Amino acid sequence: MAETSPDSPKQVRPFFSPFRAGLRRLVFFGSVTVVNLIATYWLYDLFERLGVHRAHGLLLIVFFVLNGLLVLGSFHAIFGAWDILLGKKQAVRITKLAEEAGDIPLTRRYAVVMPVYNEDSSRFCARIEAIYRSIEATGHIEAFDFFILSDTRDLDLWVLEETAWTNLCRKLGGFGRIYYRRRKINSNRKAGNIGDFVRTWGGGYEAMVVLDADSLMDGADILKMTRVMEAYPNLGILQTPPKLIRGASIFTRLQQFAMRLYGPLFIRGLNWWQLGGGSYWGHNALIRLKPFSDFCELPDLPGREPFGGKILSHDFVEAALMVSQGWEVWLAWDIEGTYEEAPPTLIDHLKRDRRWCQGNLQHLWLIFARKLPLTVRAHLFMGIMAYLGSPLWFLFLIFGTWVAWDRAGSRLSNYAYDGTPVDRLLHIDGNTQSLILTGFIFLLLFLPKILAVIGSILCSRVRKSFGGMIPLVIGSLMETLLSMLLAPCVMVAHTAIVASIVLGHAVGWGTQNRDTDGTSWSEAATVHAMPTLLGLAWAALAWHISPTFAAWMAPILSGLILSIPVSVWTSRARWGKALLRSKILATPEELNPPSVMQLADVAKASIDPALDATATGRHGVVAAVVDPYVNGVHVSLLEPGEMTPGQEAVVERCLMDGWQTLTKAEQNELLYDAPGMLMLHRAVWLRPAEGIHSTWTQAVESYRHRLDAGYDGDQ
Template sequence: MGTADSSPRDAAKPFYGPFRSGLRRFVFFFSVFVVNVIASLWLADLFWHMGMHRAHYAMLVCFFILNGLLVLGSFHAIFGFFDILAGKKRSVRIMELAEGKQGPLAKRFAVVMPVYNEDSVKTCGRIEAIYRSIEATGHLDSFDFFILSDTRDLDLWVLEETAWTNLCRQLGAFGRIYYRRRRTNENRKAGNIGDFVRTWGGGYEGMLVLDADSLMDGGDIVNMARVMEAYPRLGILQTPPKLIRGSSVFTRLQQFAMRLYGPLFIRGLNFWQLGGGSYWGHNALIRVKPFSEFCELPALPGREPFGGRILSHDFVEAALMVSEGWEVWLAWDIAGTYEEAPPTLADHLIRDRRWCQGNLQHLWLIFARKLPLTVRMHLFMGIMAYLGSPLWFFFLLQGTWLAWDREHSHLSQLPFENVVFRLFHINVTEQSLILTGAVFTLLFLPKILAFCGAILVPSIRRSFGGIIPLCVGLVFETLISILLAPCMMASHSLMVLSIVLGKAVGWGNQNRETDGTTWSDAARFHAFPTLLGIVWSVVAIKIGWIFAAWMSPILIGLILCIPVSVFTSRVRLGKALARYKILSTPEELSPPPVVLLADAAKAAVDPALDAGVKNRTGLIAAVVDPYVNSVHVTLLEFSELSQEEQDIAERCLTEGPSALTKNELSDLLYLAPAMLLMHRAVWVRPAEGIHPIWTEAVESYRRRLDPPTA
């Protein structure tokens, strides 16, 4: 438990009162419940009229859950649409606390970027852009920056050090931008942030947590800090990042959909969650002290995948904050917050595998004591984001079994007189069409509302490239989404099954750039959905052409998932669409200043300090290059060199790095005396006394790095 002085309950009046918050939540969830119950009873009545079958009972349970999720999502868009119509002044906005505020910030804040096997030049480029953007506001003195490395690749480790040093030299930012690499990366990203909080967190009121692909506008960051200073009850301030820099068809589809439909869902989410929001792991400002006191995550009972360390730590950290009386708000009106997305469907599903395991671990927590309703709802929605797929799969299987049984049993069905027929005189066909129409309306209503809003507002319409690119983009995104949905269903179902069977996921670095998925990789990755679609199609045709036609959107999506995955991964096709402004977004057509700063960032690159030169890359440069060696050694703590460690260093010199294990090389890189010893040896010893890899590196200094001019 935290100390008394850290409790927010008496620190300030709530920004939005508990009665009004409760009323909003009641209206929202009661509306969702009523619509779902009506639809479920309508289907039950339809089944009763057709004559109840054993499959109907399971289908009703699945429908109640799946339709509830559909109604929940659609009502986020509906409530968000009306919230937008009400106007900005009548909406609940935590950021209004920063309006009219001037003068320097009273507290200090940290900008922290955890990295894991990332491109160090691009990572430092994003730090440079944020640094310059905050500097332009005149409030740079209130911020420090931390690159928190968990990188395991030894060459990338050295590249990170040189990029950071160049960045600090070019910006004059030594003592303001810091770099730290953990020797052991326990508990992944949550452990990385936790290590920062324990080591440096006491010097800061709040920390802005970024991902390696995050960008944020400096003015917005300063305003977020002002809100945290003005409102003592605020624990976490989450922003809704926009996707940028999409080059493949897949990423362009994602960023177009998020940019067009996203504002509706964000406003609808804010309508009911208010101060009981969630934390998405990045692009959020966190108050350090309560985070330190309440958000130390325990290990779950048992082993992975359901036990062990919590992977989706962000939801849990927000839950702990809210349960202790701190408020977590969504700053929906922050415009300058950005991130990038996985470039292909395969990369997206690889990332989803980690999220799936992490979200399913929340089954341990959703019924825990002291958790408010909003927290339980966030955990529930996160869990059902993945459990919904196997439920949908099971629902479709039950429907197929029902159709097969009725087609091949040759028994006549005795219809029962149902309630709907008695009340409205609607036959079974009309009743089925009405339910189908209602479901499809809920499914496509968010797209329709967002499209109408964009078309009717000239500034929004122009920001997406005009009416024709917007219309074409909407149709194209809808068709591809229909094709992708069955593949996602099958893939998520496999993920859930593998987790249930006890297969835990590893911690791999995220692929942010690629030139497309190969046909062989797509065939290997999507073999199950494709085979499933072929077999299911045969069964559907044997049942009857009417049933096959009814199932065709699902079956076509499964069968075509390999070519769809390949073609949506292609950058050249994405660029072709971009030329005609199809799937374009406002940030693509009119790049924000911080994005332009990141595109132009070059401070991390300097030929005088470069660990990426041919024949002396990474680890080799840390031994051979005088400048790289001195930078690396400066960042190490001094230690005495044992005889065993001297022997390992000597073996590295004579037999080359490949003769050592990765752990031995890592240990050497942490030993300042060993690095100095090897550096002197490669320059002083005759070539016959050291491995050729070192002599080639030394020889490379005698050759021109730039091509001579005529």
């Protein structure tokens, strides 16, 4: 093998033949382009029959883009089905490559990193515990270290993270293998958090498994991925397709059912053409650290937010930089044990989309950059159009309403002219031509679902994993109906989000809601008031134009008008659980939970009453001051130092007037001041109750109540 520079892939010949990859991309995108051009010309010919209208040109432009996106999505499913049926020998199976590498000890060290931001520490520690025990069961835990990378700003949650981590390490014997770090300044959000890890600790590891706080991965699959990365030195990123789990509400269950049933077709279709030029989705992936460190330092975009500044959707860009430097990015489509959770309600979903939308629209700066491969531009384009598609759909509906209004007002014949090329060639009238186009659009919309359902019914293993044929068919019909009702509301919301970003309103960095009792009627009325009123007004206008046009628009207008009750109803966990009892919208992971999920369900290592910062009256920061064990853990994680007179004054004010009288900056600085925290701890226990604030005296007194109640360590 020829020698290469230290910064280049060590494997000269790429795993995927450039000729084969280029041919596949030509076939795939060529097919999408040809079909879209034919459909667009069909609509143009139909407009010829109708006679010239000012909106026809605009409609054709918007239709070309929208239909192109529809064809692109449907062809991913079609090519995925083709790959599943005929391409088993050609499709790269990560599991097979791992088996070829052999069951030998790993030669390199690997990190499992989980960035967290204001999360429930007991829940993300349960996931870490499950992954740890799952890797431990493979016999290769010595090759892995774990890192909790905290950007948490809530000071109480910071203390809870420290105690949860300490308990986790004590129970698992993980000191020196499970690490915790909280950044004092959380610059550049998650990308900055990961970047800080790479710069500080990355040199000690060959690669890192990147997780989200809601991620869960099977240890055996992580081992397979590391074996493949060791065997193929030019592999830069190995991305897995996570499955959605733990959905309780109807909304989340719709998402996880759809992803589990239809997702494999799209994943295989995506992998069919991208091959070694894949993308990175930000989590549940294995990344080689040396090239990531060398090439993936993200630049600031020109100008200010929302389009400039720090790159929010960093993952696509990092994969683009890897591929542009000759490193391969693969999609590990056959890795099964990879999971994540989703927002529980439509409103939470839209809040997350607000952040993702701004990040994806920033990629407009990058999509035409020089020296980017075709696959990179394709991924960036699809990410951008995931959000620009909604305002384009909205425009298409407006232009269509404009044309219908003008034609109704002019009282012209619907089909004033025959003799167009389609008429001369096929000898069909305008109504038939219109119905054929409509049927083609609906075929593109529903063909992926039809292929997935038929394939699942024919495969007994898959059919049984979804609870049988009847629950599978009922669930797919319910998912289709509810998705049709939700889509118009999402369209209007995305259009408003894009408009807000274009007007210069940048997004903040909020915490994702991972659990909820459901959306209240008042919240739904506030959030969905605009689409509801828009739907009512549009329905009145459509009926005024003609009952036929109103019927044509009914599926979209119904979704807008019913957005409030649909949002509330789909947020209810109790209805989701009722469906699960009937196996409706059930997924294989619910009916037969994998071992790593079972481990996470019973994981309690981070919870121990001997070291606890959650008790009433001694929660979070108060526990870090008062509780001897919590104070000891917190101080041990701080840098030693000497107190200044100013810091002593802050400590005295905190003692006398209470924690809440300090400013946010003073609170943060005090919690980083080891001598100050020790001084506070001693003072609340040694000074007379009359000389300190009631917060501290009540917390100290609570220990006496616990002893008086006969506390035995099990409460």
